[in-house]
Amino acid sequence: MIITVIILVSLFSAIESQSRVKYCYVCRSRGSLGDCGDPFPWNQTTVKDLKGVEASPCPSGWCGKTIEGKEGDPIVATERMCLQRPPTDQEERCSETFFENKREPLFMCFCRGHLCNHSSSLFVNYGILAVMPVFTYLYQYLFA
Numbered sequence: 001m002i003i004t005v006i007i008l009v010s011l012f013s014a015i016e017s018q019s020r021v022k023y024c025y026v027c028r029s030r031g032s033l034g035d036c037g038d039p040f041p042w043n044q045t046t047v048k049d050l051k052g053v054e055a056s057p058c059p060s061g062w063c064g065k066t067i068e069g070k071e072g073d074p075i076v077a078t079e080r081m082c083l084q085r086p087p088t089d090q091e092e093r094c095s096e097t098f099f100e101n102k103r104e105p106l107f108m109c110f111c112r113g114h115l116c117n118h119s120s121s122l123f124v125n126y127g128i129l130a131v132m133p134v135f136t137y138l139y140q141y142l143f144a
């Protein structure tokens with residue numbers, strides 16, 4: 001009985017977190033100018049006080065980050081954005097990409113989830129975390 005309730009609650013919270021409107025950080029900065037670069041210490045509350053950074057609704061639920069130039073380079077440029085559509089394989093990842101018109105590689109990251117394009121935890125998959133308890137309890141229920 002308790003187990004059923006726990007399963008239902010976990011399922012509903014997982015579904016709820018999937019359906020809520022997702023936001024992404026949107027900004028661009030070059031070198032040490034601006035607040036867009038890493039580390040990115042802002043959250044949804046503190047970002048409201050910043051000029052060049054905003055949290056924007058993102059229909060696809062996929063956010064991105066690009067870093068142009070090498071790390072430590074004084075003219076390294078960072079951009080955070082909402083992706084129009086998810087990557088075709090629906091995989092969260094970072095990779096180096098060359099664009100036709102650029103000589104320097106572009107480091108690009110994609111992630112899915114509310115404001116996921118902050119800095120380090122770009123790849124924690126909150127969807128999996130939310131559904132995890134369900135599997136744990138199902139497993140215990142069925143096999144213990």
Ligand SMILES: *[C@@H]1O[C@H](CO)[C@@H](O)[C@H](O)[C@H]1NC(C)=O
Pocket residue numbers: 042043044045046
């Ligand atoms: C955002 O960051 C500020 C300062 O670090 C902190 O006081 C506040 O609780 C944070 N808000 C959220 C929603 O995490």
